[in-house]
Amino acid sequence: MYRTEDVLATLGMIRQHKLDVRTVTMGVDLQPCAAPDIVVLCAGIRERLLRFAGRLRAVCRDVEGRYGIPIVNRRIAVSPISTLATGHAADDYLTIAQTLDAVAAEVGVDLVGGFTALVQKGWTEGDRRLIAALPEVLSSTERVCASVNVGTTAAGINMDAIAALGHVLKDAAERTRPHDGFGCAKLVIFANAPTDNPFMAGAFHGIGEPDCVINIGVSGPGVVKAALEDLLAHAPTKPTLGDIAEEIKSTAFRVTRVGELIGREVATRLGVAFGIVDLSLAPTPQVGDSVGEILQAMGVVRIGAPGSTAALALLNDAVKKGGSFASSSVGGLSGAFVAVSEDAALAQAVAVGDLTLAKLEAMTAVCSVGLDMIAVPGDTDAETLAALIADEVAIGVINHKTTAVRIIPVPGKAAGEKAVFGGLFGEMVILPIHAAGGSTAFVRHGGRIPAPLSSLRN
Amino acid sequence: MHTYIVTVTAADRVGIVFSVAGTVRDQGGNILELSQTVMRGYFTIILAVAFDEAKSTRELADAIAERGRRFDLTVAVIEAKNEAREPAVPNGERFILTVLGADSPGNIHGIAGCLAAHGVNIVDLHARVDEARFSLVMEAFLPSDLAPSIVRSELERFGREHNLEAYVQHENIFLATSEPSPVRVGPGTRAQGDAGVPH
Numbered sequence: 001m002y003r004t005e006d007v008l009a010t011l012g013m014i015r016q017h018k019l020d021v022r023t024v025t026m027g028v029d030l031q032p033c034a035a036p037d038i039v040v041l042c043a044g045i046r047e048r049l050l051r052f053a054g055r056l057r058a059v060c061r062d063v064e065g066r067y068g069i070p071i072v073n074r075r076i077a078v079s080p081i082s083t084l085a086t087g088h089a090a091d092d093y094l095t096i097a098q099t100l101d102a103v104a105a106e107v108g109v110d111l112v113g114g115f116t117a118l119v120q121k122g123w124t125e126g127d128r129r130l131i132a133a134l135p136e137v138l139s140s141t142e143r144v145c146a147s148v149n150v151g152t153t154a155a156g157i158n159m160d161a162i163a164a165l166g167h168v169l170k171d172a173a174e175r176t177r178p179h180d181g182f183g184c185a186k187l188v189i190f191a192n193a194p195t196d197n198p199f200m201a202g203a204f205h206g207i208g209e210p211d212c213v214i215n216i217g218v219s220g221p222g223v224v225k226a227a228l229e230d231l232l233a234h235a236p237t238k239p240t241l242g243d244i245a246e247e248i249k250s251t252a253f254r255v256t257r258v259g260e261l262i263g264r265e266v267a268t269r270l271g272v273a274f275g276i277v278d279l280s281l282a283p284t285p286q287v288g289d290s291v292g293e294i295l296q297a298m299g300v301v302r303i304g305a306p307g308s309t310a311a312l313a314l315l316n317d318a319v320k321k322g323g324s325f326a327s328s329s330v331g332g333l334s335g336a337f338v339a340v341s342e343d344a345a346l347a348q349a350v351a352v353g354d355l356t357l358a359k360l361e362a363m364t365a366v367c368s369v370g371l372d373m374i375a376v377p378g379d380t381d382a383e384t385l386a387a388l389i390a391d392e393v394a395i396g397v398i399n400h401k402t403t404a405v406r407i408i409p410v411p412g413k414a415a416g417e418k419a420v421f422g423g424l425f426g427e428m429v430i431l432p433i434h435a436a437g438g439s440t441a442f443v444r445h446g447g448r449i450p451a452p453l454s455s456l457r458n
Numbered sequence: 459m460h461t462y463i464v465t466v467t468a469a470d471r472v473g474i475v476f477s478v479a480g481t482v483r484d485q486g487g488n489i490l491e492l493s494q495t496v497m498r499g500y501f502t503i504i505l506a507v508a509f510d511e512a513k514s515t516r517e518l519a520d521a522i523a524e525r526g527r528r529f530d531l532t533v534a535v536i537e538a539k540n541e542a543r544e545p546a547v548p549n550g551e552r553f554i555l556t557v558l559g560a561d562s563p564g565n566i567h568g569i570a571g572c573l574a575a576h577g578v579n580i581v582d583l584h585a586r587v588d589e590a591r592f593s594l595v596m597e598a599f600l601p602s603d604l605a606p607s608i609v610r611s612e613l614e615r616f617g618r619e620h621n622l623e624a625y626v627q628h629e630n631i632f633l634a635t636s637e638p639s640p641v642r643v644g645p646g647t648r649a650q651g652d653a654g655v656p657h
Contacts, residue, residue: 002554002632004584004595010635011556011625065607068627257634257641265643327641 010254018222018289019255020070021262022282024060025198027077027205027213027275028052030084030114038092041084042099049076049103052212052272057108059269063262071262076104077203077215078114086126093133094140101141111186113203115146118193121155121448131161134168138183139175145201151191151393153400157449159390165189166386166443169409173378177411180419184408185373189389191396191403196276197332202369202404213275214267215332218259219282220251222289224319227251228297244298245318252279252322260327278332279323280368281315283343285426291315291336292345303346304355312336313366333402335368341421341428342373351429358434365395370403375419375430378411383440384433385409390443398452460512461490461538463504466522468529470501477526482507485521506538546579550599552629553606557613559622561592568620569594572612577601592622597629 013019033044056074064071078084078100085096097115104112115137117127134146148165151157173181188202195206198215205213231239231247239247259277267274283290291312292303300311316335323330338360340346349355357374364370370392376385389405396403410419415432466478475494482489487507494503515535523533557569566585573580578598585594600606606626613624634641 002595002597002629002636004593006636007554007556007595007632008593010632011627013635015623015625065605065610066628067631068606068610068625069631253638254635258631260641261631261634261643264641268643325638 013220013223013226013254014069017220017226018284018286019220019258020072020218021216021259022219023073023075023198023200023217024056024071024262024266025075025077025113025203025215025217026053026056026272027196027203027209027215028079029205029209029211030079030081034084036087038088038095041088041092042095045096045099046103049078049107052270053107053109055270059266063265063269066265067262069258069262073111074109075198075200075203076107076109076112077198077205078112079205079207079209080116080118081114082117082124082127082130085130086124088126088129090129090132093130094136097133097137097141097144101143104143109143111143111145111200113145113147113200114205115144116148116204118149119158119161120149120152121158123158123161127161128164131164131168134187135171135175135183138172138186145186145188145203147188147190147193147202147204149190149193150389151397151449152451153192153397153454154451156451157191157390157393157397159443159449160446162189162386162389162393163383163443163446165389166382166384169385169407170382173409173411180375180413180421181378181408181410182421182425185406185421185425187406189393189405191393192401193404194332194402196278198276198278199280199282199333201406209275210273212272214263214270214272215275215278216259216263217278217280217282217332218255219280219284219289220255221281221283221291221294223255224248224251224281224315225288225290225294225297228294232297241314245314248315248318249322249325252319253326255279256323256326256330260329263329274329276329276331277323277327278334279319279330280333281319281336283337283339283346284424285342285344285347287344290343290345291338292343292349294336296345302354303349304359308359309363309366312338312363316367333368337369337372338363338367339372339406340374341419341426342424343426347426347428350431357431361391361395364392364403365399368402370396371405371407373406373408373421373425373428375408375410375428376433377414377430377436378409379414380409380433380436381440383443384436386443387439388433390449394449397449459508459510461506461508462487462513462515462518463536463538464507464518464522465502465504465534466526467500467502467532468526470496470499471529474501474526474529474531475503477529478503478505478522478531481522481525485513485518486510487513545599547577547599547601549602550579551602552581553598553600553609554627554629554632555594555596555598555609555613556625556627557592557594557617557622559592559617560620561587561590562620565592565620565622566594568616569613572616573598573609576604576609576612578604578609
């Protein structure tokens with residue numbers, strides 16, 4: 001007999017605290033589809049994705065019904081398109097993106113990631129063509145997500161690519177002006193990009209992965225917050241930060257186990273490999289599903305105040321520890337997301353002026369992912385956007401961790417005005433960039449920032 | 459070997475298990491399985507007891523009641539039939555059904571009716587009312603050809619009429635979140651009717 005308390009505790013995580021499987025992401029290697037003829041290549045992509053993902057929607061629905069846990073999104077991540085499309089003409093990149101978009105709709109997934117280039121040490125002609133195609137792809141397709149890895153700890157930082165991406169952001173934002181530059185929300189610029197990340201927009205099926213794999217992204221900010229509130233309300237003595245870390249760990253264990261169960265079941269039913277659980281705390285704009293609210297429950301009432309970085313570090317570390325104990329298959333990003341527009345409490349902290357871009361940058365040094373879903377003034381110049389990217393990438397490269405940038409220069413709007421992206425992407429007051437334009441010359445040097453030293457690490 | 463099912467009920471007091479087990483031992487029996495609970499001050503125990511020779515069920519019940527006279531035991535003994543060991547739902551899978559909401563007479567009757575109509579076998583059930591708040595958690599075997607969504611929609615229909623929420627979930631999700639052992643998928647391995655070890 002199961003203890004009633006255990007049953008109700010697990011059920012309570014789902015029905016009251018918004019525990020869900022945020023995404024079942026199927027990774028598919030598209031390299032076998034490579035062909036010099038674009039028609040043949042696209043036909044191969046369609047055939048291969050239908051073969052692997054044709055039953056994904058039905059299987060997810062069955063598994064959802066079996067365990068009574070919501071699977072919010074089904075997604076596909078493909079191998080980096082820049083490699084697959086090498087040798088093709090510039091126009092072909094858009095054709096490939098349109099093919100991905102159409103097949104994603106056909107198999108019932110909301111997003112497909114992998115319109116990706118890995119250019120940390122240098123870029124090929126194919127990489128350059130993919131990056132050049134980004135504004136049109138991001139603005140003319142519905143479901144295609146893109147990412148560019150511009151730095152690694154081993155290779156350094158490709159500043160030429162970053163400079164180009166500053167212009168890509170401006171162009172993509174302008175092409176999606178009626179939607180507050182939303183096209184940029186589908187582009188992630190990475191340092192040390194993971195090859196098995198299931199979360200969009202940065203998911204791609206990396207080198208070294210099998211033909212097809214199921215990766216899971218779970219999410220439970222509401223569960224962690226509820227556990228902390230319960231601890232604080234009922235502990236016999238006032239909990240220390242060590243007690244709080246222990247509570248987060250045990251909650252992360254339960255959340256991770258749900259993800260692994262769902263991932264293994266989906267993979268088994270589809271007859272493909274199970275990859276990893278990414279146990280990131282991914283917020284949604286709903287109240288009660290926020291990483292910011294966890295920080296508030298820990299006592300950082302005004303997010304952005306001194307102590308915010310330390311609290312986030314504690315949270316991020318405890319989540320990783322709980323998840324690592326729960327499963328040997330933890331991967332992806334696995335940490336706390338501070339996606340500003342997608343997190344109601346963080347967006348509110350920006351609106352009242354407590355949370356600044358500088359503080360966000362500091363916080364990203366201790367958590368995943370980086371400067372994520374941040375609206376900046378539309379008149380920000382491309383070099384300043386590039387410099388912002390370079391700063392965040394440098395944090396990742398120097399600290400041997402993944403960082404990423406997803407910033408949206410909102411056309412026609414200034415700091416203090418509101419940008420609205422809708423749905424899970426949320427909304428936020430546009431953050432100012434201090435001393436914008438003050439680093440143009442630095443960006444225009446171009447070249448590569450060398451890889452950091454791996455010894456003398458203090 | 460002859461096996462008997464013994465049930466004993468009484469107001470809860472210290473020493474009842476000692477008394478019942480002592481009678482079984484003195485009569486030459488061996489307890490194969492035992493489950494005991496106390497509900498609202500009342501003790502209930504059910505035992506499977508094996509004897510080398512056939513016993514009179516009446517004499518065994520009388521012996522247990524006589525030794526436990528000071529507890530005023532209510533005892534029933536029946537002979538275990540082999541066919542009862544056959545699973546009621548062959549190839550079924552164990553699901554946890556949870557129903558929460560407003561208390562009203564007939565809740566359990568209605569829920570059990572929904573399940574019986576679809577061939578669902580209840581193997582463990584705990585329900586209680588706290589300040590007009592009804593909660594029920596049961597383990598039940600669903601036939602292999604019955605989709606959990608059908609049971610869920612039946613219970614939800616009943617729930618809408620009686621202000622109740624209903625959840626139907628395979629047991630593996632509770633194993634995964636409550637135990638550190640490796641996550642498993644697919645059918646459960648515990649047989650129907652086996653007493654699980656509380657954890």
